[in-house]
Every structure is written in structure tokens, then in C-alpha cells.
Amino acid sequence: MExxxxxxxxxxxxxxxxxxxxKRASPSWPCQPRSSQPTRLHCQKMYxxxxxxxxxxxxxxxxxxxxxxxxxxxxxTAQLQSYNPEAYEELMEFxxxxxxxxxxKFCANLMRESSRHKVLALRILEVRSAYCKNDFEWDNLKRLxxxxxxxxNTRIMRDYVSETSPAESEK
Amino acid sequence: MExxxxxxxxxxxxxxxxxxxxKRASPSWPCQPRSSQPTRLHCQKMYxxxxxxxxxxxxxxxxxxxxxxxxxxxxxTAQLQSYNPEAYEELMEFxxxxxxxxxxKFCANLMRESSRHKVLALRILEVRSAYCKNDFEWDNLKRLxxxxxxxxNTRIMRDYVSETSPAESEK
Numbered sequence: 093m094e095x096x097x098x099x100x101x102x103x104x105x106x107x108x109x110x111x112x113x114x115k116r117a118s119p120s121w122p123c124q125p126r127s128s129q130p131t132r133l134h135c136q137k138m139y140x141x142x143x144x145x146x147x148x149x150x151x152x153x154x155x156x157x158x159x160x161x162x163x164x165x166x167x168x169t170a171q172l173q174s175y176n177p178e179a180y181e182e183l184m185e186f187x188x189x190x191x192x193x194x195x196x197k198f199c200a201n202l203m204r205e206s207s208r209h210k211v212l213a214l215r216i217l218e219v220r221s222a223y224c225k226n227d228f229e230w231d232n233l234k235r236l237x238x239x240x241x242x243x244x245n246t247r248i249m250r251d252y253v254s255e256t257s258p259a260e261s262e263k
Numbered sequence: 264m265e266x267x268x269x270x271x272x273x274x275x276x277x278x279x280x281x282x283x284x285x286k287r288a289s290p291s292w293p294c295q296p297r298s299s300q301p302t303r304l305h306c307q308k309m310y311x312x313x314x315x316x317x318x319x320x321x322x323x324x325x326x327x328x329x330x331x332x333x334x335x336x337x338x339x340t341a342q343l344q345s346y347n348p349e350a351y352e353e354l355m356e357f358x359x360x361x362x363x364x365x366x367x368k369f370c371a372n373l374m375r376e377s378s379r380h381k382v383l384a385l386r387i388l389e390v391r392s393a394y395c396k397n398d399f400e401w402d403n404l405k406r407l408x409x410x411x412x413x414x415x416n417t418r419i420m421r422d423y424v425s426e427t428s429p430a431e432s433e434k
Contacts, residue, residue, distance in 0.1 A: 137397075137398040138338045138390065138393070138394060138398055139338065139341055139342075140334055140337055140338055140341075140394075141337055141338075141340075141341045142337050147403075148330070148334055148399065149399070149400050149403045149404045149407055150407055151330075152327060152330060152404055153404055153407035153408040153411055154411065155326060155330075156323060156404070156408045157408060157411045157412060157415065159319070159322075159323060159326075160408070160412060163311055163319055166311055166312055166313050167309045167310065167311055167312075169312075170310055170311075170312045171310075196415050196418075196419060199419050200419050200422065200423070203419065203423050204423070204426075210423075213419075214420075217416045217419065217420070218416075219309065220412055220416075221412050221413065221416055222309070223309060223311075224408060224409055224412045225409055225412075226308075227308040227309055228319065228320070229320050230401070230404075230405045232318075232320045233320045233323055233324055233327070233401075234401045236320055236321055236324035237324040237327045237328055237331070237395060238395055238396055240324055240325065240328045241328060241331060241391055241392050241395045241396075242392065244328065244367050245388045245389075245391075245392055247367075248367060248370050248371050248374065248384075248388065249385075249388070251371065252371070252374050252375070252381075255375075
């Protein structure tokens with residue numbers, strides 16, 4: 093089977109070269125079918141199926157959201173450990189009983205545990221907001237992810253070549 | 264316990280107001296302890312423990328890396344479904360036998376399955392690279408994640424208030 097590694101959109105069926113009126117900062121993904129109408133490829137991007145009304149960006153943002161809550165909990169516990177060992181113990185004990193997989197649920201439960209836990213929950217909410225806006229290096233995230241894809245692609249292809257041509261690798 | 268929701272760095276122990284010489288695009292996270300020396304808070308950001316030599320950005324980039332492989336597989340299967348049903352069936356059959364949780368491992372295995380699968384693997388590698396660089400909306404990701412944190416924080420606090428003050432909510 094000889095085929096190009098990446099299809100261009102004009103090679104795909106149903107592609108019509110309409111001018112895309114898509115905005116970069118659109119909250120959802122106009123490429124995706126919003127309804128059952130056959131309007132799937134009216135933008136310059138590759139069609140990604142399977143995200144329904146959401147978008148890959150929204151899915152990734154949701155994962156990051158839980159990650160930020162996890163980070164905020166780590167930040168707050170590290171702070172408490174230094175200056176408030178009692179609150180630190182209480183938070184650690186709560187963490188042993190509640191999963192951090194769903195960050196919002198964790199915070200909502202923490203808020204209802206006791207008035208002392210409520211103060212901790214409010215702090216975690218504030219820290220995750222501040223971390224997400226000020227501390228997290230968004231440019232660095234993109235740079236690292238692109239680098240990771242490049243390096244992984246090279247490594248996967250190199251490993252394959254060196255495995256399938258042992259004579260070459262012994263030179 | 265009355266304490267501010269977010270501690271400023273000057274309130275933390277061991278904080279010395281040295282001028283931060285940190286670059287935004289630094290690949291790792293100078294805030295974090297690189298060694299056992301007590302140099303933990305020499306930057307303007309909150310200390311995040313528990314990431315060792317890596318950084319939160321690297322951890323998030325690694326998750327996105329696997330996500331991009333998943334997306335690339337979805338894109339390629341959607342393309343194949345239209346114009347190459349045989350290859351589509353082969354890829355779907357392979358996906359049933361191999362997990363996509365580790366994207367690199369999936370691609371490496373796909374490459375070794377057969378010469379036809381190898382072509383598919385190479386296409387997936389190219390698509391994830393193109394998607395990550397051109398199609399994925401990084402600005403939108405940040406916007407959505409910040410919005411999600413804001414809205415979640417508001418919702419968690421509003422829910423708590425409406426639960427704990429029923430008289431207020433009945434007005």
C-alpha cells in the first residue's frame with residue numbers, strides 16, 4: 093500500500109474549498125459536526141471525530157483543570173507543613189480518605205468537612221486559580237509538547253530502522 | 264483558624280527576596296529543589312513539591328503527548344474509513360488488541376505488525392506532529408482552562424453557600 097503519510101484536505105472526500113470563517117479563539121470546534129448535517133470539512137484543519145459537542149482543547153483543558161487542583165493541593169500542603177503542622181495533618185488525613193482524581197469534587201467535599209477544612213478548601217481554590225493564571229508556563233508547555241512529539245517520532249523510527257537492519261547498525 | 268487564602272512568598276519561611284533570574288522559557292523548573300540544598304524559594308512562583316527533576320509543565324506535556332497520539336489515531340481512522348476500508352479494518356482490529364494509553368508504545372508496536380501497518384504507523388506519527396504544531400489551539404487551551412478554574416471556583420463556593428444558608432436561597 094503506497095499512500096502519502098499525511099493526507100491533504102483536498103484529497104479527502106466531501107472537501108469543498110470554502111473560505112474558512114473560523115476564529116482562532118472560538119470556544120468550541122467548528123470543524124466538528126454540530127448536527128447531523130454533512131458539514132464536516134469546511135475548515136483548514138484535520139477532522140477529529142469523537143468529541144461530540146466538545147473539542148480536543150476542551151478535553152485537554154478539563155484534564156489540566158484536575159491537574160491544577162492536584163498541584164494546588166501539593167502547594168498548600170507544602171506551605172502548611174512549614175507553618176501549620178496541625179492543618180497539614182488534617183489535610184493529609186482527608187487526602188487519604190478522598191480521591192484527587194476529580195478535583196472539584198475533592199474541594200467540594202473538603203469544604204463540607206469542618207470549618208477548619210473549609211478554610212483549607214478556599215485556599216486550594218485560590219491557589220489553583222493563581223497557579224493557572226500566573227505560575228503555570230503555558231509557552232513552555234507548548235514548547236515541551238512539540239519537542240516531545242519530534243523526539244518521540246525520531247526515536248520510534250530510529251529504533252525500528254536499527255532493529256530491522258542489524259547489519260547497518262553494526263557498521 | 265484565620266489565615267489568608269493565599270500566602271504571599273514573604274510570609275513563608277526561608278524566603279529571601281533575591282532577584283529572580285529565572286527565564287520564562289526555561290525547560291525545567293528552577294523553583295524546585297534540584298538537590299538537597301535548602302534553596303527552595305528563590306523565585307517568584309509558588310513552590311510545587313513532588314516533581315523531582317521534572318516540572319509540572321513536563322508532566323502536563325507528557326499527558327498531552329499521549330493525547331495527541333490518540334487524536335492522530337482518530338484522525339487517521341476517520342480518513343481511512345472514507346477511502347481505504349481495508350486499512351481501516353486492519354487499524355481497528357489492531358486497536359482492539361493494543362492499548363492507546365501509551366501512545367509511543369502503540370506506534371512502535373503498530374510499526375512492527377506488518378509492512379501495511381508500518382505505513383499506518385508512519386502516518387500516525389506525521390499526523391500527531393502536524394496536529395500538535397498546526398491544528399491544536401494552544402491559546403484556546405489556556406483560555407478554556409482559566410475559564411474552567413474561574414467557573415468551577417465560583418460554582419463550588421456558590422453551592423456551598425446555598426447549601427449552608429437555606430433561608431437565604433428561599434428569599
